[in-house]
Amino acid sequence: MSPSWSPLYSLWNLVSPNIYQHQHNISSSTWIQPPTIPTHVTILGDLFSSQWIDNTEFDVRLKRYQSIFTDPLSTMTSSFPYVQIAEQDTPELINITGNHDIGYGYDISQTRIERWEQAFGKSNFVTTTRIPSLGEEEGESQTLHFVVLNTMLIDGPSADENLRGQTWEFLQEASRIKERTPKDKIVLLTHIPLHKEKGVCVDPPDIRVHWDNTIIEQTMLTPNTTSWILDNLQPDFVLNGHDHEGCDTLHVATTDLDDNSDVTWTAYSTASFPQTSKYIHDPIHMTVREITQRSMMAEFGGYSGLFEVRVIKPVVAGGDQAELEFSYEPCAFYRDLPVWVVIVTDLIVVGVWGYVGAVWGLVHAWNAARIRRTTTSFVKEKML
Secondary structure (H helix, E strand, O other): OOHHHOHHHHHHHHHOHHHHHHHHHHHHHHOOOOOOOOOEEEEOOOOOOOOOOOHHHHHHHHHHHHHHOOOOOOOOOOEOOEOEEOOOOOOEEEEOOOHHHHOOOOOOOHHHHHHHHHHHOOOOEEEEEEEOOOOOOOOOOEEEEEEEOOHHHOOOOOOOHHHHHHHHHHHHHHOOHHHHOOOOEEEEEOOOOOOOOOOOOOOOOOEEEOOOOOEEEEOOOOHHHHHHHHHHHOOOEEEEOOOOOOEEEEEEEEEOOOOOOOEEEEEEEOOOHHHHHHHOOOOEEEEEEEEEOOOOOHHHOOOEEEEEEEEEOOOOOOOOOOEEEEEEEEEOOOOHHHHHHHHHHHHHHHHHHHHHHHHHHHHHHHHHHHHHHHHHHHHHHHHO
């Protein structure tokens, strides 16, 4: 029997503080007044645990998700190369698939992908926003592309190589954005983070495989895949999830002193990079910042994040090309300890008052019975 039909399970869903916390996080983020109202709201994967559940339970959890994050079909029509131009007044909701949604390469199937996409939209797509020009001439606006990539189907082999091939076809097509319009900007949205060496983030790089080499578990993408994405897609900023602890990383491309075409990517902690950079002797070709969003779960502080793109005036007077500056700010909500203190305190208060009420009721009933017995005895004596 599906667990959602259990009375205790249903009661827990009704009073669960996690659900109300998520609702408050999203509502407080999207109700900000213009001009700071967000243009996009992105859920960075693991929307809810669904890779091993049947359709009945999936529908139950989907309704609960819809009560928190409205309009899960907002990305249904967004598919590359027919990109969606974001001009709506309300924030666009972007859902990204994670391992708890469709599984890793070992678990993935066409059925799971189709069920997820029917509920949440495309798993690979590009949505585009126009950046207004600060110049006098019209038609010089810049374009910001949000490339949403299903990283469950990047490294392989997977249980369905046809699906993985489709994902790579999408990625190769998306990598032509910078070839056609080099001045455009790309923000890459994924679930699994890019590769870093051990010690840069809390999670070390780790991949577990089945006997047939399909992936069972993966903390980061492989070094080769990471380099390919950074070299070919050329994202200007990367946002992802997966690692519950979160991480702020700077991917640095250095070129060999003897061969400028030989580019090597190395990941550093963004906070420590100003000191670390002193020990980098090769010329720095470019840098790409990657934010792994800390989990929204209460035990990790209920984190969300604010990603902002600022339009900077051209340095050269009369310039017609706006410069874009990317910034990110983590937003903690609360720890779950105060919530549980309130819940337990309320339960204790209710229990104490219930006990007092029960005792008072018993005493009252006992006194009433004693009075009745006394009255009956007195009446009998009068009759005698």
